Amino acid sequence: MIQIILTDATIQIDGDENELKKINKYETFDDSSACFSKGKYDITKLKHVPLMKNIKGRLVGFAGLAKEIILFCRNNSIKIENFEDKRIHFDFQMKEWTEEELKSFLPNFDYVEHQVRGLQALLKTNKGIVMAPTSAGKSSLMAAWLKLTNLPTLILTDRATLGAQLAQDFRDKGIDCGFCSGNGIRQGFCMVSTIQSVKKLDVSRFQMVLVDECHRSSSKSFQDFLASFGCPLKYGFSASPSNGNLLDFARIRQQLGSIIIQIKSNELMDNG
Numbered sequence: 001m002i003q004i005i006l007t008d009a010t011i012q013i014d015g016d017e018n019e020l021k022k023i024n025k026y027e028t029f030d031d032s033s034a035c036f037s038k039g040k041y042d043i044t045k046l047k048h049v050p051l052m053k054n055i056k057g058r059l060v061g062f063a064g065l066a067k068e069i070i071l072f073c074r075n076n077s078i079k080i081e082n083f084e085d086k087r088i089h090f091d092f093q094m095k096e097w098t099e100e101e102l103k104s105f106l107p108n109f110d111y112v113e114h115q116v117r118g119l120q121a122l123l124k125t126n127k128g129i130v131m132a133p134t135s136a137g138k139s140s141l142m143a144a145w146l147k148l149t150n151l152p153t154l155i156l157t158d159r160a161t162l163g164a165q166l167a168q169d170f171r172d173k174g175i176d177c178g179f180c181s182g183n184g185i186r187q188g189f190c191m192v193s194t195i196q197s198v199k200k201l202d203v204s205r206f207q208m209v210l211v212d213e214c215h216r217s218s219s220k221s222f223q224d225f226l227a228s229f230g231c232p233l234k235y236g237f238s239a240s241p242s243n244g245n246l247l248d249f250a251r252i253r254q255q256l257g258s259i260i261i262q263i264k265s266n267e268l269m270d271n272g
Contacts, residue, residue: 024050030047030246107137129253130260151207153206154208166192167188170190178190208231217236
């Protein structure tokens with residue numbers, strides 16, 4: 001049996017030593033980045049990277065891993081004796097939203113059911129990844145989420161051109177949104193920032209972070225910032241959050257959570 005404490009930042013697990021070892025092994029990934037040299041593969045350079053740390057007999061990892069660890073326990077007959085949820089919860093998460101209320105935050109398109117499902121999925125968790133193709137109206141979904149939550153939010157990207165377009169799109173949708181990049185800062189209630197320039201901002205006022213094109217967030221710059229940025233709500237958006245590298249995708253999930261909804265292109269094509 002195990003006991004879990006979930007906070008905004010971490011998941012902490014106590015309990016049977018053998019079961020802790022199983023969980024730790026499950027959250028350990030191979031790093032073969034140093035194995036390839038001069039056209040050869042050197043297996044002796046393969047590294048095993050655990051995402052959990054054993055601190056005084058307790059496993060500790062980032063909170064984004066919580067869902068997959070709980071599912072692993074259920075699928076492997078590891079009993080969770082006690083689950084203590086210490087995360088911050090917001091009033092909008094407690095409200096029973098109707099579909100019409102959620103649609104009111106979205107542009108008046110003929111087909112927005114996939115975006116409504118996206119909002120419903122976001123409402124159920126403090127961390128998660130929305131997997132949506134380009135044609136899904138990702139920025140409209142993000143803008144709807146900003147309006148619904150009405151929280152000071154940091155939106156991260158690694159490309160200034162994309163960030164500037166995103167900030168302008170949010171302003172066009174009635175959101176007070178600024179932009180921070182190497183060219184300077186335009187202040188707003190919400191802020192789009194490149195990861196390269198985020199240190200220019202006082203991030204302590206933000207209660208939520210959205211990472212656009214989150215498949216890029218396995219990089220050191222994103223990982224270092226997200227690990228140190230302890231806001232309650234963290235979400236990622238991408239058409240393909242995994243680049244096929246299991247360790248990279250695990251690093252993304254440990255900060256932003258598991259995939260909570262996948263919007264498929266054929267649904268959009270079927271609905272015009």
